[in-house]
Amino acid sequence: MTPIEIEIQVIAIVVSVACALPGVFLVLRRMALMSDAITHTVLLGIVLAFFIVESLSSPLLLFGAAAMGVLTITLVEAVRRTGLVREDASIGLVFPALFSIAVILIARFAGNVHLDTDAVLLGELAFAPFRRLRPGGIDLGPRALWVMGGILLFDLLFIIVFFKELKITTFDPALAAALGFSPIVMHYAFMSIVSITAVGAFDAVGSVLVVALMIAPPAAAYLLSDRLWVVLLLSALFAALAALTGFWAAWLADASIAGSMATMAGIFFLLAFLLAPERGVVAGARRRARQRIAFAQLMLAIHLFNHEDTPEAEEESRVEHLGRHLRWRPDFARRIVRRAVAADWVHRVNGRLGLTDRGRDAARTALAG
Amino acid sequence: MNLFRELFFDYTLRTVALGAGSLGAVSGTLGAFAVLRRQSLLGDAISHAALPGIVLAFLLTGSKNTLVLVLGAAVAGWIGMLFVLSVVRGSRIPSDSALGIVLSVFFGLGLVLLTYTQRLPTASQAGLDTFLFGQAATLLMRDVAVIAGLGAVAVMAVAVFWKEFKLLSFDPEFGATLGVPMRSMEIVLTTVLVVAIVIGLQTVGVVLMSAMVVAPAAAARQWTNRLGRMVLLSALFGAAAGVSGALISASTRNLPTGPTIVLAATVIVALSMAFAPERGLVWAGIRRRRSRRAIQVDAVLEDLFALAQQHEDGTHGHPVAVLEAMSGGRTGVEATLRVLESRRLARRLPDDAWALTPEGLREAEARRSTRSSTA
Numbered sequence: 013m014t015p016i017e018i019e020i021q022v023i024a025i026v027v028s029v030a031c032a033l034p035g036v037f038l039v040l041r042r043m044a045l046m047s048d049a050i051t052h053t054v055l056l057g058i059v060l061a062f063f064i065v066e067s068l069s070s071p072l073l074l075f076g077a078a079a080m081g082v083l084t085i086t087l088v089e090a091v092r093r094t095g096l097v098r099e100d101a102s103i104g105l106v107f108p109a110l111f112s113i114a115v116i117l118i119a120r121f122a123g124n125v126h127l128d129t130d131a132v133l134l135g136e137l138a139f140a141p142f143r144r145l146r147p148g149g150i151d152l153g154p155r156a157l158w159v160m161g162g163i164l165l166f167d168l169l170f171i172i173v174f175f176k177e178l179k180i181t182t183f184d185p186a187l188a189a190a191l192g193f194s195p196i197v198m199h200y201a202f203m204s205i206v207s208i209t210a211v212g213a214f215d216a217v218g219s220v221l222v223v224a225l226m227i228a229p230p231a232a233a234y235l236l237s238d239r240l241w242v243v244l245l246l247s248a249l250f251a252a253l254a255a256l257t258g259f260w261a262a263w264l265a266d267a268s269i270a271g272s273m274a275t276m277a278g279i280f281f282l283l284a285f286l287l288a289p290e291r292g293v294v295a296g297a298r299r300r301a302r303q304r305i306a307f308a309q310l311m312l313a314i315h316l317f318n319h320e321d322t323p324e325a326e327e328e329s330r331v332e333h334l335g336r337h338l339r340w341r342p343d344f345a346r347r348i349v350r351r352a353v354a355a356d357w358v359h360r361v362n363g364r365l366g367l368t369d370r371g372r373d374a375a376r377t378a379l380a381g
Numbered sequence: 382m383n384l385f386r387e388l389f390f391d392y393t394l395r396t397v398a399l400g401a402g403s404l405g406a407v408s409g410t411l412g413a414f415a416v417l418r419r420q421s422l423l424g425d426a427i428s429h430a431a432l433p434g435i436v437l438a439f440l441l442t443g444s445k446n447t448l449v450l451v452l453g454a455a456v457a458g459w460i461g462m463l464f465v466l467s468v469v470r471g472s473r474i475p476s477d478s479a480l481g482i483v484l485s486v487f488f489g490l491g492l493v494l495l496t497y498t499q500r501l502p503t504a505s506q507a508g509l510d511t512f513l514f515g516q517a518a519t520l521l522m523r524d525v526a527v528i529a530g531l532g533a534v535a536v537m538a539v540a541v542f543w544k545e546f547k548l549l550s551f552d553p554e555f556g557a558t559l560g561v562p563m564r565s566m567e568i569v570l571t572t573v574l575v576v577a578i579v580i581g582l583q584t585v586g587v588v589l590m591s592a593m594v595v596a597p598a599a600a601a602r603q604w605t606n607r608l609g610r611m612v613l614l615s616a617l618f619g620a621a622a623g624v625s626g627a628l629i630s631a632s633t634r635n636l637p638t639g640p641t642i643v644l645a646a647t648v649i650v651a652l653s654m655a656f657a658p659e660r661g662l663v664w665a666g667i668r669r670r671r672s673r674r675a676i677q678v679d680a681v682l683e684d685l686f687a688l689a690q691q692h693e694d695g696t697h698g699h700p701v702a703v704l705e706a707m708s709g710g711r712t713g714v715e716a717t718l719r720v721l722e723s724r725r726l727a728r729r730l731p732d733d734a735w736a737l738t739p740e741g742l743r744e745a746e747a748r749r750s751t752r753s754s755t756a
Contacts, residue, residue, distance in 0.1 A: 042475045105595055111640075112592075
């Protein structure tokens with residue numbers, strides 16, 4: 013690995029973790045798509061700030077972008093509060109409009125400046141190591157690493173200091189208000205954090221990757237645990253893994269690193285969705301299959317119990333007959349009988365089934381409810 | 382009116398206006414259902430999710446034919462949408478997160494494929510990235526035919542499944558009790574929405590297509606409470622935004638089409654939210670002012686009457702300061718008095734004192750008696 017490659021990977025990990033941590037609260041607060049809105053509208057903030065300072069390297073651009081993020085949230089809230097459109101439509105109205113203004117401003121007034129909408133949207137992590145921080149000629153490393161490292165520390169500090177407040181306003185805003193924590197103040201404080209993180213990250217990797225990293229790792233972690241701090245840790249871990257695997261996948265295919273990281277984040281989510289031990293699709297299907305078998309075995313016991321000592325018992329207790337009465341296919345019926353015999357609920361005497369004491373008890377308990 | 386002459390004689394302009402207009406009408410029609418079902422952002426997810434489909438369709442066929450690319454986009458958008466539906470149904474992930482994941486991950490995958498394609502020595506992929514921001518100027522009559530053809534299919538589907546879509550939008554549980562297969566209908570509706578979105582990608586672009594789903598419908602919603610009218614209006618607004626945006630951008634240098642169309646749609650929404658009868662913010666503001674004024678008039682009249690009853694002489698004057706003190710901090714007592722004066726219910730005496738006129742006395746008495754009889 014060349015030093016450049018190592019630097020790219022370090023930046024990728026720092027960016028991913030910095031996005032994933034606030035992302036946990038975005039997912040839990042059902043505001044995931046605000047990240048989509050903010051990452052688009054910051055472009056307008058950058059353009060407007062650029063018109064004022066007329067420089068692309070000024071840190072003021074990032075402040076303009078972060079301010080536009082907060083303005084976006086305020087506007088979405090204002091439109092929603094008119095009561096004329098719902099929240100989803102409010103987001104869908106505000107951010108395309110602001111983004112359109114930005115694109116038009118760039119096309120008309122900044123055509124000859126390197127202010128490229130493609131670069132903003134798609135990002136190119138591969139170039140990040142080439143923009144270095146050189147105060148007084150001393151090479152301190154890539155600028156993105158310093159910016160995102162600072163933002164990561166800031167996010168961590170915010171989450172640690174306000175952990176209790178974030179937790180309570182996220183899960184029970186009414187209780188939070190009753191206890192004297194203002195959910196509104198917390199909302200704007202938290203969204204400012206999201207805004208700053210999104211701005212710093214999209215400068216390094218482009219806006220679409222920011223959305224992927226803010227939502228996919230936290231969502232995957234949310235399927236694996238019910239404890240907030242575990243979800244935070246897991247989502248940081250998934251984000252870092254997505255960064256590393258994404259980088260190498262992109263290296264192999266010679267393709268966009270940002271896109272590849274987003275894809276890997278999606279694959280991690282898909283794995284969690286399918287394989288999560290309790291909530292996964294596979295675990296759910298297996299649980300349902302197990303319940304179906306257990307239920308069938310109980311049905312067999314009840315069926316035999318109902319006909320015990322009746323004139324039809326002779327007929328009803330034949331294995332071949334189960335198909336007609338319980339609507340079971342022959343192989344399913346044989347399987348259930350085998351299980352019931354193994355569980356010592358049923359014994360088999362010349363092709364007929366009879367209940368054991370244990371099976372009779374099970375049927376009786378089930379019928380008694 | 383040069384623009385209108387050009388619209389008839391300029392081939393490019395006519396093509397662009399026709400394409401943008403028909404895609405606006407189609408996305409407006411389907412957007413009405415998306416907005417009513419609180420799925421405004423489904424369009425955003427679908428349009429982003431379409432990107433890998435566009436690139437894959439190109440990689441597999443090597444063709445840049447609009448129909449091929451649009452079909453690829455539709456398949457990818459459809460898969461993304463099924464993924465959203467099954468994640469929401471099969472886990473505790475909230476729907477907005479599911480949308481966000483599909484949006485960004487599919488788009489990321491599309492980016493990987495796009496950059497991979499760009500580095501292939503054989504293929505010339507130029508033009509694929511116009512799908513990101515859209516480029517109406519490159520529309521050909523052939524593309525417009527694809528837009529109009531697929532759009533007509535989508536609109537026809539809405540006509541055929543009108544009743545089902547209506548149930549789905551307002552009361553799916555009731556629909557299920559009627560025996561309508563609501564889950565399948567949901568998939569049908571979303572599939573049609575996918576079609577409506579992918580036909581707009583080439584003109585408006587992936588990033589902004591979602592606005593064409595939300596804005597016309599949100600505007601139409603302000604004007605009516607009936608679904609039929611709302612869908613028609615929404616289609617009309619969508620077409621208007623498409624045509625006007627395309628024309629404005631074509632007649633000005635350096636004005637990209639997609640953003641101009643979106644801003645035209647945004648203006649329509651803003652006007653509708655402000656001026657639509659009944660729901661419009663302007664009328665609501667006027668109504669609020671009027672009722673506040675009526676209450677104030679009532680209160681000051683009442684206060685003057687109370688003062689009049691404490692005096693032998695009912696027309697004795699009282700200074701404004703007294704009325705202000707009685708009003709308990711309400712502002713605008715003087716203005717209200719002037720309203721009363723203009724209705725000849727009160728009159729100004731020297732030294733800025735006010736008293737009820739005989740009519741005012743009668744009026745206040747009448748109001749008090751109706752109040753006590755209804756109480």
